[in-house]
Amino acid sequence: MARGKRIIGIxxxxxxxxxAEAEVIKAKKKYDExxxxLKSLxxxxxxxxxxxxxxxxMKNSRSYEEIL
Incomplete structure (x- = not known):
């Protein structure tokens, strides 16, 4: 006898x-860290x-104006 599709309950x-929400929260936390x-580095x-x-x-012998 063939079985029908399994109906997934609510x-x-x-x-x-x-x-899935827990996985997303965990991934976002890792991403934020x-x-x-990276920003700090x-x-x-x-x-x-x-x-x-x-x-x-400061080690250069030229003046500030000459450098600019």
Missing amino acids: DAVNQQIET ATDK LDKKKALQTEELMNAV
């Missing part, structure tokens, strides 16, 4: 929705570049 669907870390890089540039300007 409770099962609600459980799947809750599981990664983007915060980019800010540090920019600060180091600025410091390096300032040191190069």
Whole structure:
């Protein structure tokens, strides 16, 4: 005897929705943490570049106006 399609009840669907929502929340949290870390690293890089540039300007014998 052939079986028909299994009918998924509303409770099962609600459980799947809750599981999917939890996965999305977890993924968003991980994404937010990664983007915060990237922003922090980019800010540090920019600060180091600025410091390096300032040191190069201070060691240079040219005046500020000549450099610009």
